[in-house]
Amino acid sequence: MEIATEESFHVAINAHLLSGRAGYRSAGVHQYIYHLLRHLGEEGDGLRYTVMLGEGALPLDVALATLRSGWPTGRAAARVAWEQAAQPGALRRIGADLVHGPVFVGPLLSPCPVVVTIHDLSFIRFPHLFRPANRLYLTALTRLSARRTRRLIAVSEHAAAESVRLLGISRERIDVVYHGVDPAFRPLPADEVAAFRQRWGLPERFLLFVGTLEPRKNLVRLVEAFSRVRDTQIGLVLAGGKGWLYNELFAKVEALDLSEKVIFPGYVMSKELPLWYNAATILAYPSIYEGFGLPVLEAQACGTPVLTSNVSSLPEAAGDAALLVNPYDVEAIAAGLNRLLTSESLRCDLRERGLGHAQKFSWPRAAQETARVYRRALAKGERA
Numbered sequence: 001m002e003i004a005t006e007e008s009f010h011v012a013i014n015a016h017l018l019s020g021r022a023g024y025r026s027a028g029v030h031q032y033i034y035h036l037l038r039h040l041g042e043e044g045d046g047l048r049y050t051v052m053l054g055e056g057a058l059p060l061d062v063a064l065a066t067l068r069s070g071w072p073t074g075r076a077a078a079r080v081a082w083e084q085a086a087q088p089g090a091l092r093r094i095g096a097d098l099v100h101g102p103v104f105v106g107p108l109l110s111p112c113p114v115v116v117t118i119h120d121l122s123f124i125r126f127p128h129l130f131r132p133a134n135r136l137y138l139t140a141l142t143r144l145s146a147r148r149t150r151r152l153i154a155v156s157e158h159a160a161a162e163s164v165r166l167l168g169i170s171r172e173r174i175d176v177v178y179h180g181v182d183p184a185f186r187p188l189p190a191d192e193v194a195a196f197r198q199r200w201g202l203p204e205r206f207l208l209f210v211g212t213l214e215p216r217k218n219l220v221r222l223v224e225a226f227s228r229v230r231d232t233q234i235g236l237v238l239a240g241g242k243g244w245l246y247n248e249l250f251a252k253v254e255a256l257d258l259s260e261k262v263i264f265p266g267y268v269m270s271k272e273l274p275l276w277y278n279a280a281t282i283l284a285y286p287s288i289y290e291g292f293g294l295p296v297l298e299a300q301a302c303g304t305p306v307l308t309s310n311v312s313s314l315p316e317a318a319g320d321a322a323l324l325v326n327p328y329d330v331e332a333i334a335a336g337l338n339r340l341l342t343s344e345s346l347r348c349d350l351r352e353r354g355l356g357h358a359q360k361f362s363w364p365r366a367a368q369e370t371a372r373v374y375r376r377a378l379a380k381g382e383r384a
Contacts, residue, residue, distance in 0.1 A: 038061065042367065130244070180362040202237070224256070225286075296317045
């Protein structure tokens with residue numbers, strides 16, 4: 001295989017999940033697309049880009065060419081139809097040499113090679129945690145896309161191994177590209193954090209979770225563990241937009257009489273997220289399954305001690321800088337929280353380790369490695 005470097009190839013990126021609205025769709029995959037677009041082309045990678053957009057908008061400091069669709073792709077059904085019915089024609093019109101589907105799916109009838117990013121395969125591993133329509137769409141289209149893609153990007157070694165096992169993809173066709181951490185996530189001045197805490201009426205000490213409110217985040221068990229924390233002054237903040245199947249979570253908070261101690265601020269805008277991490281005593285992230293687990297790194301970059309799960313990709317994301325627990329064991333989660341809350345030395349140790357670990361991950365590096373995947377996919381002799 002020979003990687004071509006002399007030509008300026010034209011790469012199209014499907015950014016229809018680049019959200020313009022606050023909510024769970026503005027988390028996760030939106031952030032991945034947003035940061036890639038901010039940094040692709042920065043290092044003179046020799047590639048030419050067109051960003052295919054729906055309702056969202058490019059970052060203000062990005063000057064890539066765009067192609068906006070009139071389809072109402074903010075609605076899932078319209079987006080799926082556009083991806084498979086209209087996208088191939090758009091790729092022909094702009095003369096794309098490659099298209100990147102950054103969220104699981106690529107056009108099955110693409111006129112050019114396809115690269116697809118796999119974030120996680122929770123909809124295959126834990127189908128009961130998803131609404132039937134979402135599960136069926138993601139499972140069918142991800143399997144078909146993975147078989148037709150020229151290269152597949154996995155966001156962790158765990159996601160790569162899952163793709164081999166569950167999608168039947170050869171490991172040789174998979175490139176691991178880790179997420180980055182935005183420089184905005186850093187320790188902030190104490191007076192700024194104190195003013196933020198006062199503005200929100202937050203307790204002096206609280207546990208923080210950040211992410212979409214959905215079953216695989218394991219929030220029901222987190223609330224049960226929180227009810228067993230010995231420090232009666234501690235609060236719990238569950239920050240994130242409502243995803244799906246979240247009624248059990250709110251019912252558990254009511255059943256345990258914790259309504260006055262558990263705070264649901266809703267979706268947190270990215271510009272305020274560093275303040276939430278800085279204000280928190282601990283990030284509690286006992287998710288059952290993650291493709292990567294970016295909140296773990298963001299909290300570490302802010303100097304916040306982290307408790308997370310010992311399963312899926314989370315040990316990979318956390319490195320040696322977090323307290324790992326069994327997410328299926330409420331007692332283990334509670335014991336970990338109590339240990340962190342009562343040991344200042346452990347919190348300080350994890351803070352220092354976390355700050356060093358988070359520095360290994362950056363979005364410019366992720367973009368550079370992604371551009372190398374594009375060139376690998378366009379190399380002479382490369383086949384799907």
